[in-house]
Amino acid sequence: MEPKNRLNEDVDQVNDTIARVRRRGGRLKDQQVTLAHGAGGKASASLLQHVFFDEYGNDLLAQGGDSTLMDLDLQGGKLAFSTDSYVVNPIEFPGGSIGELAINGTVNDLAVAGAVPKYISVAFILEEGLDIETLRRIVLRLKEASDKAGVAIATGDTKVVPKGKGDKLYITTAGVGVVPADRVPGFARVAPGDRLLVSGPIADHGMSVMMARGDLAIDAPIESDSREVASLVAALLDAVPDTRWMRDATRGGVATVMNELAETTGLGVVLEDEAIPVRPMTRAACDMLGIDPLYVANEGTFIAVVPEAQAEEALAAVQQAGAPEARLIGRIVEKPEACVVLVTAFGGTRMVDKLVGDPLPRIC
Template identity: 60%
Template sequence: MAAESTLDREGLVLERISNARKRRPRLVDEVVTLAHGAGGKSSAALIDAVFVEALRGPELEQLGDGAVLTLPSGERLAFSTDSFVVSPLRFPGGSIGHLAVHGTVNDLAMCGAVPQWLSCAFVIAEGFPIAELREIVADLAAAARTAGVRLVTGDTKVVPAGAADGLYITTAGVGVIPAGRELGAATVRPGDRLVLSGTLGDHGMAVLLARGDLAIEAEIESDTAPVNGLVETLLAAAPNTRWLRDPTRGGLATVCNELAVDAGVGVILDEQLLPVAPQVQGACDLLGIDPVYVANEGKFVAVVPAAEAEAAVAALRADPLGGQAAVIGEITEQPEGVVALRTPFGGSRIVDMLVGDPLPRIC
């Protein structure tokens, strides 16, 4: 009760700032910076002011994980694309080859689609070892088999030494959306619950420590994995699931802010319910980084009706990829467009969209 009464007392302040939070950030920079690729405010401003402004269309302006397209036959497809520029190319738990498949497969799954086909384009720097390229392509092929998708087309370009930091990969994917499946921010309602499929921050911290720039030793592995099967498990247990998103760049905080703005609701998270592995929490504490801003590559956030939340968590926990699934918060009518975090001490704090770039090149 103490946490709720504190939140109520802060309600007026939260409402006063909610209108400002509902507007996506404006682009004020004159040059592109690393912050524009971090998935936070700067990314949103760049996308809105440059890309959406020039390429407007009803599908693009949804700004989801992929475009939902209706064929003349009435069937619906999801179409998504992503580029992968991670450094280092290999890290504990995976490689750029795994990410290239998992990232696009998971984006399609967040649209409610069953992923089917991928394309893959390689930009390779002159001098890149063929043996290493073979290993990464083998990782990519293994990831595709695990995810149940087929690589059906691709492209290769070679650029001068040093121009592409070794190797960049771009994948695009197509998936089929089953009839009657509708997911989106417009379906979210006050009283719904937020379900997280597992622990926060594993991928971002694994990649950061793998660079070797910090004197921190911790056994942290990336969670990179295809979640399309886990999504189907969720939807079978909670058929009225409203919304899905994978917390990659910008982490949980950023996707929750996008949800709050897009759905016109408040998002209230409970800090005590957020699953974070002890080694990830320890590394974050040492570096002064909040785990809610650290990326995952094998987790998702779902909004489900309150009546289906318990069944959703039970079903996810029965799968090895969802063993740490938990209800982490709720949807409220007010403060509109704001994400707040209840703390263990009975107070609350605003969780804003990521500013800056604490973890560059994580995907």
């Protein structure tokens, strides 16, 4: 690289930074969110422009108005539609924030339904008094997550509630995607003999959020697994189009998702304790708190049921697509009917029931 080019680059960088600072600092005078920001007038417009549009403005949002119109080619497939509210506390934690969660959670719900995620809506409920800088950080992370997931922010909304009627901010996203006509995984396709694949170590998200709350006697550097899985799912479906069923193991963790699978299909699910990946730090934290990692929420980890004959192929595809810690963790059996069993390292077995209590509230 020539010195001159280098200099130009530096100057460009400085100019970019100045423009950015000017754009950010110079226009929105408020340091905190006020009720006026939610009233639909000038203050609302200013917040919209100088926080949201500055970070993630695009052609779709530039349409203005309260609806966005877009092209969508279903090519004989189906429309997939999903929504989730995110109320995680704290809003920032090792490995992520409510911003990434709000994108990844909804994108992943679409992906595991066999859909290619296309568009997402983002609705904020802000608490009066929230720092604008915190909001900006969340919005930036949300934008980066949407870019990574290849999903376009198409429409949004902002409301403000009085101090004490919210908790910094809540985000609700809804996503639409397209399921190709030849790609509809579903409970009905699951059969005895099929294998279970998990895309990565479990329980990191829930334990990371627990640690970040700081109200426990222990502290461990655990990072959330928050990520989009659409790219992993695409690789899996390319390699093994006959993949039976997929689900991301969010609230209630792997145990709850497996119970849903067993209940709905009437088949048995056998999990091999030894095979289920859990990071040592996460396992240690779970042990100390008496929490079973099977029940802890994940935000970037999904379970797939794959045909036995293609199980290794499926595993290789997911590992190579960016999830090297994916594992085969169990299988579908005819009996015991409609329940989930864990086989331990010592050859013992125990039932894995659905989550009853509430060990970890507000995890997403």
